[in-house]
Amino acid sequence: MTVSTAETKQNHSVKEQLSNTNPLIEFQAVLKEAIEVLRYPNDVFEFLKEPMRFLEVSIPVRMDNNTTKVFRGYRAQHNDANGPTKGGIRFHPDVTPEEVKALSGWMSMKCGITGLPYGGAKGGIVCDPRNMSLRELELLSRGYVRAVSQIVGPTKDIPAPDMYTNSQIMAWMLDEYDHIREFDSPGFITGKPLALGGSEGRETATSKGVLYTLERICELKKIPIKEMTVIIQGFGNVGSFLAKYLYELGAKVVGISDVLGGIYDPNGLDIPLLLNSRDSFGIVSNDIERSLSNQDLLEKECDILIPAAIGGQITKNNANNIKCQIVIEAANGPTTKEAAKILQERDILVVPDILANSGGVIVSYFEWCQNNQGYYWTEEKVDQHLKEKISSSFEKVFQTSQCFEVDMRIAAYIEGIRRVTEASRLRGWITW
Numbered sequence: 001m002t003v004s005t006a007e008t009k010q011n012h013s014v015k016e017q018l019s020n021t022n023p024l025i026e027f028q029a030v031l032k033e034a035i036e037v038l039r040y041p042n043d044v045f046e047f048l049k050e051p052m053r054f055l056e057v058s059i060p061v062r063m064d065n066n067t068t069k070v071f072r073g074y075r076a077q078h079n080d081a082n083g084p085t086k087g088g089i090r091f092h093p094d095v096t097p098e099e100v101k102a103l104s105g106w107m108s109m110k111c112g113i114t115g116l117p118y119g120g121a122k123g124g125i126v127c128d129p130r131n132m133s134l135r136e137l138e139l140l141s142r143g144y145v146r147a148v149s150q151i152v153g154p155t156k157d158i159p160a161p162d163m164y165t166n167s168q169i170m171a172w173m174l175d176e177y178d179h180i181r182e183f184d185s186p187g188f189i190t191g192k193p194l195a196l197g198g199s200e201g202r203e204t205a206t207s208k209g210v211l212y213t214l215e216r217i218c219e220l221k222k223i224p225i226k227e228m229t230v231i232i233q234g235f236g237n238v239g240s241f242l243a244k245y246l247y248e249l250g251a252k253v254v255g256i257s258d259v260l261g262g263i264y265d266p267n268g269l270d271i272p273l274l275l276n277s278r279d280s281f282g283i284v285s286n287d288i289e290r291s292l293s294n295q296d297l298l299e300k301e302c303d304i305l306i307p308a309a310i311g312g313q314i315t316k317n318n319a320n321n322i323k324c325q326i327v328i329e330a331a332n333g334p335t336t337k338e339a340a341k342i343l344q345e346r347d348i349l350v351v352p353d354i355l356a357n358s359g360g361v362i363v364s365y366f367e368w369c370q371n372n373q374g375y376y377w378t379e380e381k382v383d384q385h386l387k388e389k390i391s392s393s394f395e396k397v398f399q400t401s402q403c404f405e406v407d408m409r410i411a412a413y414i415e416g417i418r419r420v421t422e423a424s425r426l427r428g429w430i431t432w
């Protein structure tokens, strides 16, 4: 697959925008504010601002043209006081150590809010999977597992899919781990195919979680979803299922995008057609015209804006131009702290990533429980438990935001920090 000029331009402008945002600094800034609201000592900030463990590895891969290419890979384990660490693996050309560290911190917060018996982790490999063959991807996936095998495992650190990784990549990783350990360990990784011990409902879990969060917001604001206009940035695992569910519920999805640009129609898009024309990387067929850039799409009028692609999309540069009532963060880290402040001043509600997209890790937890028990649930059971867990997490964060008079992001961090620090304190890792 070759990269088009349009894509190069799009990537270039995204990079320019991202160059001003460092996800680790973003994570640390909100962490610090939440710790101050809690009146916890600064030692807590010093303890949580970086992952407890960070591994950087080289992965040599014999490419199809017979040359050897060496890829950089990372695994960050933020805090394991509450249990083994948990978090996805991202394959993306722009992966950086700072991004992986921040993503691991966000995972700790997510697991804390939702009360899962995990700490946060995240992995990443600097690569462009869209320009690699299946054979090369398999070798890279297996090489990554060999390189990190000492620090991962079903009771240590459990990976899962994230951007540009999927159930097939999880299957190769599981197989490699089983070879190294010499026994069958389905609980090593989640988001794997059903035939290898995956869970019903994991593929759709993140988007369903976002949907349940949105339903709660609509109830609170007393606006029916049917009357909503929605824009979704990103049409991959999260964005595409979300578009499908919203369309089925009668909402008007007026804009979507992929890495190549935005597709917009104020009368509503033909979502079934777009779903049929997307590839496994969440890219819609080139026959469909992208009338505007990703950045322009974010500034179009709608009721609900859902960033569901990459981080650093809503910044101080465009926050004043956003024209919606509610932003639901399906992606990790799409809104910078400065931008969130501007949106709050403009009375735009932001539902934070660490709450809104926690459906993925919640169902990954159910998958791990099923693997440990060797007993598998129906999709209805998975869905019912997901709804219960995300709804109770939402109520907790909402109450905390009222109680401390803070926005939902700070409230979500407060819940995450409380749980991580309680376990760390009981273990004697921090004292005050």
Ligand SMILES: NC(=O)C1=CN([C@@H]2O[C@H](COP(=O)(O)OP(=O)(O)OC[C@H]3O[C@@H](n4cnc5c(N)ncnc54)[C@H](O)[C@@H]3O)[C@@H](O)[C@H]2O)C=CC1
Binding pocket: 011, 014, 161, 162, 163, 164, 165, 206, 233, 234, 235, 236, 237, 238, 239, 257, 258, 259, 260, 281, 282, 283, 294, 308, 309, 310, 311, 330, 331, 332, 357, 358, 360, 361
């Ligand atoms: N898959 C999961 O279970 C979870 C995913 N997330 C987050 O949701 C977001 C999306 O993840 P997935 O849907 O799994 O990824 P994916 O790889 O399935 O899809 C990514 C989508 O984003 C688009 N995209 C890539 N680069 C872009 C750019 N520069 N500008 C605009 N669009 C771009 C792609 O074309 C594709 O449509 C990520 O931030 C991820 O960390 C969060 C929680 C769980």
Ligand SMILES: O=C(O)CCC(=O)C(=O)O
Binding pocket: 086, 087, 088, 089, 110, 158, 159, 160, 161, 162, 190, 191, 332, 357, 358, 360, 361, 362, 364, 365
């Ligand atoms: O399913 C998981 O364990 C982690 C999903 C993830 O990486 C995320 O929530 O960002």
